[in-house]
Amino acid sequence: MVSEPVVLFFLLGAIAGLAKSDLKIPMAVYEALSIFLLLAIGLHGGVKLAESELVPLLLPGLAVLVVAAFIPLIAFPVLRWVGRMTRADSASIAGHYGSVSVVTFSVAVAYLAQRGLDYEGHMIVFLVLLEIPAIVIGILLAKAGTGGGTRWGKTLHEVFFGKSVFLLIGGLLIGYLAGPENIEPLEPMFWDLFKGVLALFLLEMGLVASSRIAEVRSYGLFLVAFAIVMPVVAALLGIVLGWGLGMSLGGTLLLATLYASASYIAAPAAMRIAVPEANPALSIGASLGVTFPFNIFVGVPLYFWLAEQLYAVGG
Template sequence: MTLDPVVLFFVLGLLAALAKSDLKLPPALYETLSVFLLIAIGLKGGVALSKLTGSAVLWQVVAVILLGAGLTLVAFAVLRWRLGRADAAATAAHYGSVSVVTFAVASAYLARQGVEAEPQLTVFLAVMEMPALVVGVLLARIGGDKQVNWGRLAHEVFLGKSMVLLMGGLLIGWLAGVDGIKSLSPLYIDLFKPVLSLFLLEMGLLTAGKLAGLRAQGLFVVAVALLMPLVFAALGLATAVAMGLSVGGAMLLATLCASSSYIAAPAAMRIAVPEANPAISLAASLGVTFPFNLLLGIPLYLWLAQQVYA
């Protein structure tokens, strides 16, 4: 199997950091790349959604919202074997939530393989973030004496940068349609993979920094971070089959379920569950699950989807 060039940029960043190179991307560039990717993914999904008719998508959205909540509950039950309530709940929220970058790499991988997927997967990406964060906070607070500033949490979840850019791009793409978006295609469509490659270079540098913290967290966290994606991908694949999605759609839903958030979830948990140790959740999600999905998981999820639909 030949690795996608964008994934090789991640490997380059990872190896450079482990070798203690002085390679760094300017913080402003990292922020710019993040904004670009979120808008581009939203625009592409919105344009595709503008071609759809019928109400079937609404029921699918409800199903993936329940799926996101359910994944969080499963992750919490597993993590509670060894972690305290706050740490287990915060980490479970990361795994019930999703990774935009993993979704972007999976979408690029599908395109490289010539496999198409339903446009509503971008909507699934947006809505699966919310239930996991809410359930994670509830799990942390059940039986506890600390109060949650729900207004501040709602603002962080619904009006955070990631959600505003993703949903904004989705809405613009849907309103503009295929013809209206053509003038933006040279930037947001043609340059998507080159920009993604630069972003993954930075993600490789960041991931290397989290690997050192894994030793302190113990083998349990590492094992969970490796096994959880596989179990959750299987649950996502089963849900996709029940929904009647295509091979590509099933692979992307499996990837969403297997991914873990390291952008929105840490920000929300910092506000709602400040007593949780962020080193645990970030070491697991960014140090183990993210590179696993990029290097092995994404091709595996496509292969599994193809076997199921064979």
């Protein structure tokens, strides 16, 4: 039994892709859907943030960032020495897994909405913050000791002014400045339609991922195992940290999901420019072909269940 129906649209898209159906979401529609999702998530977080105090968030925010930095630092040596991958590939994949996926986050938000559970608005701030450091750590890991130059200017431009971070921050600021009452007229567009748009986006994700899923066998057993174990390890870090920081159950699920998710939009673009010698088929294949479906079908419900157990025992 699937706990959240929108993920079935991913399955539908993946089946269409694998069966070579002529179903295709035009590029322009994909762009429009992603702009909508990023703005909706940003706006929603901004409104929630406007309702909360900012100063008490500084310390938890710092803790979330510091723990997040461990994810690529754990992933890199595992990939490099257990998986025997090249330095560039290990670093690039580590960067992808340290960074986050907005759509996986959105699925977790939908999962919470279905259960009527609330979460802290600053989770969206974490979503934005967590996109960036892992990418930089990944690049540094790739370059350490190689003496190779990096196109830092172009890479940082890609990270900060790439669509995803730019629209998330923009939506967040608009929501925060406008406040709950002024945003209300936008709610039918940006919130009531959220799940429907997410469903369409997941259909497209399924189509895109299908070619990666078809190639999974070529990645090798190690990478497939990594793409499943790594998110669970990262999610456990998130669950314990969320609980330790006294977050709500909903907030902890979102933190766990952020840690568990792997980027396939911001990180691939930045890595392709900064670490061109890394093979993008491996990193995108693992994050989109294995980790993304794992997270939305198994991960989110699993992390929720694990968090529930901890909250039941630990209070």
